[in-house]
Amino acid sequence: MPARTRGAEGPEGRLDGRGPEGSQPERSDGRFAEALLAWYDRHARVLPWRVSPADLAAGIRPDPYRVWMSEIMLQQTTVAAVKGYFASFTERWPTVEALAGAADAEVMGAWAGLGYYARARNLLACARDVASQRGGRFPETAAELRSLPGVGEYTSAAIAAIAFDEPVAVVDGNIERIATRIACIETPLPAARRPIRALVQDLTPAKRPGDFAQAMMDLGATICTPRRPACVLCPVGEGCKARRQGRQELFPVKAAKGAKPAREGAAFVLRRTGDGAVWLRRRPPSGMLGGMSEPPTTDWSSRADGATGAEAAPVAADWRLVGFVRHGFTHFDLTLEVWTAEAGADPGIDGWWASPSTLDGEALPTLMRKVLERAAADQAGAAAI
DNA sequence: TATACGTGGAT
């Protein structure tokens, strides 16, 4: 980077294009993107779904299917959590046509544990749409991508920029954080979305928009972090208003959250005498844990009116309370009673027997795996006595 | 605009 000039912009010069919040936006002079991309060329994270800046410069293009898959998985989910799922999905279903041909239960089972299961339902719906209606080709513009199930404002822009070189503003949580620091945007999220988008659009270069977006996300993940950002290492720190004021940790400003309510219910683990298979059923196709499998549970109600206990069981049996499972969701905390019983015959309710050897492939969310573990631990304890 | 929607790791 050349030395900054001190001119009409003010004593700090500018690397970005900032005016005060709410003022007429000035056009970026391109130096922000230039500095960021130079840093990215040296420090880009190596990720399984990514084409390195060097390979990209050599003409290698990312596979839109893999870009799309990674972006869906990465929604509200850490890179560390996604890596294994991305590897197994792309190995099992290497193309969008292959994924489109998968059964619902296979995909839900493969997604189990990753969370936000509407993503898996939409993933399959999107794959089937692309395979059957679009000749296996993803749309190439953000506007068209936006119409696909599970592809929203962020994801459509990310795919368009990364896979198809469209110079659209890509705004995720990292980039919101960076933008609010650069410009000291005091408006709390999510109300600050509009000025943030305007700033990011202004900074986005016509060339290498995909690398720019990924560079911003790498910057947010490794330097411009939520807590204790490493400003001394920042390649664009000179253009950051918050850093100049020593207030980088005060951004982004966020709206206050309400308290998490508590809910409770009961789960009933019916074990088949002999082989230890457990009775599972499918949850309704939408809503909480929609489309996933579970041992029968009651509704999850607020603490006062919970009708729990053995009388709430789906079938009559010699039910025993063997413990509790606590699980924190985004918007409530759940405590589930875990009841077990033995059965010699089919219970006569909707569902199926899942033997221990097939349990791994079942679409069991983490909560339900905890329930089954609690039941199994009780059985192991009883056997040891 | 506000709320529903998972999970695991960090502090």
Added chain:
DNA sequence: TATCCAAGTAT
């Protein structure tokens, strides 16, 4: 233990 947080979308 409690809280926050991560490449958001749908309604």
